[in-house]
Amino acid sequence: MRSLLECSGLSKTYGRGKSAVRALDNVSFTLTEGISYILGPNGSGKSTLIKILAGLIRPDSGEVRIKGLPLGEYPPKQIGFAFEKPVLHPRLVVGEHIRDVATYRGEDNSEDLIQIFGLDWVKNKRFGELSMGYKRRFLVALAFAGLPDVVFLDEPFSNVDIVAKMEIMEGIKTLQREKGTDVVIVSHVFDNIPKIDSMVVLYGGKVIANLIGDEIRLLRKVRFIFPDEVVENDLKRAVQLIQAGKEPKAVECVGVEEGIMELLKRSSEEA
Incomplete structure (x- = not known):
């Protein structure tokens, strides 16, 4: 483009x-x-x-x-x-x-x-x-x-x-x-x-x-929250953990807007 x-x-x-x-x-x-x-x-x-x-x-x-x-x-x-x-x-x-x-x-x-x-x-x-x-x-x-x-x-x-x-x-x-x-x-x-x-x-x-x-589309995330690990946009890793007997506490879908807010929050914390 x-x-x-x-x-x-x-x-x-x-x-x-x-x-x-x-x-x-x-x-x-x-x-x-x-x-x-x-x-x-x-x-x-x-x-x-x-x-x-x-x-x-x-x-x-x-x-x-x-x-x-x-x-x-x-x-x-x-x-x-x-x-x-x-x-x-x-x-x-x-x-x-x-x-x-x-x-x-x-x-x-x-x-x-x-x-x-x-x-x-x-x-x-x-x-x-x-x-x-x-x-x-x-x-x-x-x-x-x-x-x-x-x-x-x-x-x-x-x-x-x-x-x-x-x-x-x-x-x-x-x-x-x-x-x-x-x-x-x-x-x-x-x-x-x-x-x-x-x-x-x-x-x-x-x-x-x-x-x-x-x-931009990569800002959209699927996030698996396990007790001791957070997995983002990695279905293979999430399946491995589930097969190992670990159940996710939550599964979140993060849109572009939320992804931008995370970038801003991270920058604010680092400033």
């Missing part, structure tokens, strides 16, 4: 001297085309990273490449962003603004986006009149306006109910599958969208895991 985003040696420090805070510490990772995640708890460096990707701040050192090109050389119209806390005028009209951005990028797909993200009945409303859930739908739709090559979504599922979350999730999958737009979701929680192609997990400004393809 081809590379979408490559970050090499990214570092960023805020402040100086004793008050200095190192937000990113020599961060290097690769995400592939498709749907990817940048994951990490609050304070992990995600916000700084998204600002660097958006060109809002510069790293102290390091390089970012999108599809092999340095970030500064990649066409800005081909990158869409949905920020968690955007600064948008409350009086802008939903449908008009999506159409304006789409037209600016060269392809008016506004009506498709309005349908995909369930915005039809609010398309004539102003941004300031929307509920938090519909603001989130609108912001995600806006990122896809004009069919950019790649879209970065900052906390796209925050402050939404389960119905909105599922519709946003389905919209993301549909646009990636049918239009080929690559999607990078930046979040503090993992929402289990099927077929995640790659992910990076940040903690304390550092990369603790960079997983691609089947490596």
Whole structure:
């Protein structure tokens, strides 16, 4: 699978001297085309990273490449962003603004986006009149306006109910599958969208895991808990112990989300 985003040696420090805070510490990772995640708890460096990707701040050192090109050389119209806390005028009209951005990028797909993200009945409303859930739908739709090559979504599922979350999730999958737009979701929680192609997990400004393809699925575990041994993803060993007369106290199925939480917990304990 081809590379979408490559970050090499990214570092960023805020402040100086004793008050200095190192937000990113020599961060290097690769995400592939498709749907990817940048994951990490609050304070992990995600916000700084998204600002660097958006060109809002510069790293102290390091390089970012999108599809092999340095970030500064990649066409800005081909990158869409949905920020968690955007600064948008409350009086802008939903449908008009999506159409304006789409037209600016060269392809008016506004009506498709309005349908995909369930915005039809609010398309004539102003941004300031929307509920938090519909603001989130609108912001995600806006990122896809004009069919950019790649879209970065900052906390796209925050402050939404389960119905909105599922519709946003389905919209993301549909646009990636049918239009080929690559999607990078930046979040503090993992929402289990099927077929995640790659992910990076940040903690304390550092990369603790960079997983691609089947490596993500390996986070899913079947765990046999014996009185004196824990066996993970090793059915042969579990059978040997059972045949030796040892009965497991429990058998657990650990999903991707739990696997990520274990990585974060381990990093926290080692810090």
